[in-house]
Amino acid sequence: MYVLVRQAGGGDLVVEPRDEAGASLQPPRRLSLDEFRTFVAARESWALEGRPRWVWDDTGHTYPLLLSAGIRVERCHDLRLCHVILKNSALTQLSELALAAPDRWDAASAVTADQIELRATLFEFDVDDDHGGDDLADHAADGTGDSGATEPGPDSRAPESTSGREFRRQLDAVASAAEPGRLRLLLAAESAGALVAAEMRFAGLPWRTDVHNHLLTRELGPRALPGVRPDRLELLAQRIRLELDDDALNPDSPQELFKALQRAGLAVTSTRGWELKKLEHPVIEPLLQYKKLSRLLSANGWTWMESWVVNGRFHPDYVPGGVVTGRWATRGGGALQLPRQIRGAVVADDGWKLVVADAAQLEPRILAALAQDERMATAGRGTDLYAGIVASGVVETRDHAKVAMLGAMYGATTGESGRLLPRLARAYPRAIALTELAARAGERGEVVTTRLGRSSPVPGQGWHEVQAQAYDLAATATDERRARSQARDWGRFTRNFIVQGSAAEWALCWMAEIRRELAALPASGAGATSALRRADAGPGLAASAARPAAPGRARAPFDYAPHLVFFLHDEVIVHTLAAQAEVVAKIIVTAAETAGRLLFGDFPVDFMLTVATVDNYAQAK
Known part of the structure; x- marks a missing residue:
């Protein structure tokens, strides 16, 4: 069974049970935020009856309301992410959804082909704050016992909501497709990825700012005043000026640098590193070093650390489906481009480990x-x-x-x-x-x-x-x-x-299986870290991540259970109690095999993993 969730005025939410065809089973009910949390927590505890699939416009907006109260959901269906897939898929081009005039579901992610930059890394672009989430398991719930729900309000007498109409259009589009099974798995995997993204942002990647500061100082020299280069960068800048015979050159200015290189007789068409590597001149070695360290300072330096690391956690803003191929992007923090120089700052908590796995030659x-x-x-x-x-x-x-x-x-x-x-x-x-x-x-x-x-x-x-x-x-x-x-x-x-x-679809199925199996592990209080560490969960997140919302929920779920904390195309990191590291590693390996079978059946292809259990990320590379 599905439960449709939509926002209402005053911070309230409206819930409406629906059947497998998308038809309403009960009148919509309007709930306060606390009532909504209680409603969800109760249904997520129905292991025997089966948990519902939560249907909402945007996982990135709705799911944090539950995570901030210590509540996780097993699965959901994100309308916005699924709309993008079904609108554009060749398998659904005759559906009502695909043939409909553009509407609000299209506006948030409208990107024309002329806006796509063709390059080897493939077409990354930002989208609105709309994500999605859904686990791969197929469960149902009977929708009875609406504990904590208010009496039906005006919403129950109103015409069907836009979310409800969109949900039925999506179900119809899948049902009418030539190969609906493929699309059902894709929508489930895409939505599962959005649940993972929201959870990783909420839980955060464990980060030691003292280690980060040490690594930056080792690479760049001590932190300088604003507008002043750290010592090592300034020394490199002086060498560049000397080799190019230009005392006033600012190596941070592409225009000035380009002109200086041409004056030195170098036939350059740009100042990009890959082009500079082809040249022979005494300036090339210090210039390439300068560009590398300058990038480190601007992308992951002290300012970045102060902006993105809160209470020992880095909270990146992942964007599932942010690349046209289905790969993820990030809206801030640069989680997909953490340089090797600072990976040593990703340190497991005391009594915990990082299980790092990447798929070898995935594509x-x-x-x-x-x-x-x-x-x-x-x-x-x-x-x-x-x-x-x-x-x-x-x-x-x-x-x-x-x-x-x-x-x-x-x-x-x-x-x-x-x-x-x-x-x-x-x-x-x-x-x-x-x-x-x-x-x-x-x-x-x-x-x-x-x-x-x-x-x-x-x-x-x-x-x-x-x-x-x-x-x-x-x-x-x-x-x-x-x-x-x-x-x-x-x-x-x-x-x-x-x-x-x-490959992106395989990775989504891999993560969904990892998430499902980790959630099935017995909870352990041994070595659990303080919930107070998440008192401020970072930019845009609720301030009391460990606040209980239902009986028996004493702390945020990620303080005592293994959980995904990082994803990079073909690589994942799980933060786990040391005692569970071995079983977590096995889960990750088995999940890769399962993902292969989901996509390719019995075709005999191996998806090999390199798995390392470490104290810090740098040890895995």
Whole structure:
């Protein structure tokens, strides 16, 4: 059974039980915040009868109201995230939802194809504060016993809410799809990810500011006054000025630096690090060091630490589905780009451990499974996939295997990658053919779809205009070259979309399984940390994270149970009591196997993990 939840005036919430078809089972009930918390806590305790799936507009807005009272939910359905998937999926294009005129559900995440920047890291963009969450298990509840609910108010006599109509449209879209099972799993996984994101933000990543300060001082020198460079940066700046014979140069100014490099006779087109590495000049070594340390200071320096680390916890704002392929983004804090220099500041609490796991060669393994290429899957069975490719005699070195595989997935056709790709195509024709077909589809302006049903956006109007111009009778050679270049760019996008998007789906299923299994572990009070440490849970969160909301809830759930605290595309960290670290590691490994079966059935592909139980994050790398 579902329970639809929507916001009402004055901080109240309206709840309405609904059946599997989305039809109302009982009149809506308007609850105060405290009544809502009691209502949810009671139903989440119904282990025998089955817990409901909570349906709400935005997990990121609603779920923290429960977490701040020590209440976790097993599963939910996020209307906004699911709307984006169903609106754009090729599997639902004939549904009422897909054919409807744009409405408020589209406005929050409207991003045109012309706004997507084509680059190797693939299309990251910010969205509104709308997340989603839903566990993969399928449970039901009978909806009786509305303890704490007020009598039906005016809401129960009003026309159906926009949330209710949207929910029914989504259920209808899935039911009418050619392969509804794929979409059901995708919506569940996407929503489960949003629950994880909200919980990780609330619980926070354990962080030692004293260690962070020590690491910054070691890398940069003592903290300087505002507007003054730390010692090591200033020394590097002086070396750069000396080598470029420019006493007034500000190396933080790209414009000044660009002109100074050209005056020194260096043929540069930008000041990006990857271009500078190609040059030979005495200034290059100190300049690259300066750029690296300057980035550390600006992105994760003392100001960042004071802004984002609260009471020993880093509370990043994850954005599930924030990338068009389904990958996550962050709205603040840069959790997806924590540099190695400061990972030692991520330290487990006393009596606790960090279990760090990352999936080895995830995207190539996903490609093998998508293409059902058994030879490629065999190369990675029980071993490093790139080493397996070398052992199969396809290329000479592991670096060659990696370069060739990245070229296949990202469309690199020149240099070393272009030279090696034909060997890869001969050895693994099904896998390489899949990427080539996706690329050709993109070049024609068509969409491609991931394993579970997320489809790529169509090119924008500007792209189509350029293509049309190339076929005009008056088209010039320049018009034709421009059209071919843009078509190839979009082909590179669709080539990788199916791989990166399917890998994101695997990662969501992996996290959902980890979360479910961790929640099933028996609670332990041994070594539990003080709930007062979460008294201020960080920017935008409730101030009393450990305040009990229901009988028996003495402290915030993350103070005494293992829980996910970090996620980076193919890597997770679980913070756990030391006594449970071994079982947590097994849960993570088993969850990876389960995620593989959910997406690819019995196809024999290994999703290998590197798992380390450590006291601080730096020890895992």
